[in-house]
Amino acid sequence: MMEKTKTTAEIVPVPVDFTGALPSGETVGASSTVTATNSLGADVTGTLLSGKTNTTTTLTITVLASLVGIFTITFTVNTSPSGFKIIEYMQLTVLT
Numbered sequence: 001m002m003e004k005t006k007t008t009a010e011i012v013p014v015p016v017d018f019t020g021a022l023p024s025g026e027t028v029g030a031s032s033t034v035t036a037t038n039s040l041g042a043d044v045t046g047t048l049l050s051g052k053t054n055t056t057t058t059l060t061i062t063v064l065a066s067l068v069g070i071f072t073i074t075f076t077v078n079t080s081p082s083g084f085k086i087i088e089y090m091q092l093t094v095l096t
Contacts, residue, residue, distance in 0.1 A: 002090040013051075014090070015016050015060040027056040029080035034061040036092075039070045049073070052077050066094050070095060 006012055009075045018028055030050050048071060051062040059075050077086040 002088065004063075004090055005093045005095060006063065007095055008068060011062060011064055013060055013062050014073070015058050016088055016090070017058050018077055018086060018088070019057045020076075021088075022057065022079060023082070023084060026079035026082060026084060028054045028059050029078045029083070030054065032059050032075075032077045034076070035060065035074045037072050037074075044071065063092065066096050068096055070094075081093070 002016070004014060022028070032054055034049055034052050035043065035045045038044050048064055048066050049061050050064055053060045059077055061073070061075075063073075070091065073090040073092055075088045075090070078084075079086065
């Protein structure tokens with residue numbers, strides 16, 4: 001699991017490069033998603049994340065200013081053209 005730490009006031013882009021995980025001929029598809037849950041398992045995607053973008057090999061999300069806590073961010077790539085699913089997890093620690 002990847003790890004990242006930020007402060008409550010920071011707004012940071014978080015890119016994840018899937019080059020090594022993509023099968024030959026596959027790219028990061030537009031239907032790929034990024035979600036976030038707090039330490040209790042509640043979905044906090046709408047309050048913590050914004051502005052998902054992707055390139056052929058990278059999925060990027062902007063992490064917004066937030067409350068203190070530990071969050072799990074799930075990057076789910078749906079490849080194009082075949083639709084394979086690749087999932088990466090990140091533990092995000094937000095400090096004051």
